[in-house]
Amino acid sequence: MKIATWNVNSLKVRLGHLLEWLGRETPDVVCLQETKLEDAVFPAAELLAAGYASVFSGQKTYNGVAIVSRLPMSDVVAGIPGYADEQKRVISATVAGSRIVCAYIPNGQSVDSDKYQYKLQWLTALTAWLQSEIAGHPRLALLGDYNIAPEDIDVHDPAAWAGQVLCSGPERDAFRGLIALGLSDSFRRFPQPERSFTWWDYRMNAFRRKMGLRIDHILLTTPLAETCTACRVDVSLRGLERPSDHAPVIAELA
């Protein structure tokens, strides 16, 4: 089973890219973030015509998550149960016996922002919920835009980013808190090219200059990690017109 995560930065703008990529890469399950679409206008019919069913939880302008899958999905849950949040950032479904959790973790804006406090509280709620979710679903994958670069190797200029949002100590502590639930960073289970990133600022030709961060991740519980045979960043969509500022991450499970 091939699973993937991609922050599309507007599914309305990126639907053509997604359909082209689904046809070429044929992932089984794709978690999408920043769809920026209300549920009433989600392009479920277009995806179904391409062979993919969709479940989604969206809103106008901001946020919005979806899972698209060639395999049947069941037990769909939106949000973090027990955590009231108007922002549509999580959706989960069971696919082929594995629990798939699609998450768009808050950005945080800056470490002195109220949004940063929201991010840390949100991560606390996510972690507490996942602990019980993993207990009930030993085969679980957490895919999404974490808005956290876990280590300095995941940052093009660690000195410039030191202590900044996406790289700060509390955020990295929260990432390690997720790992401590028994999750494994699938990307780091394999040798990777130097300067492997998943996001680049639209400004200053950052992609061309390899000035990025690795903030999109696929974390797997041990039973799934043991079946993982590959994980990579796919930059192929960056060559198209109007690319997303994020690249997909793909993991192959036996």
Added chain:
DNA sequence: ATGGCAGGAAGCTCCTGA
């Protein structure tokens, strides 16, 4: 030190993203 870029909603500018 600042702004650069992109998407969306609104409306000819601002907020957010990361």
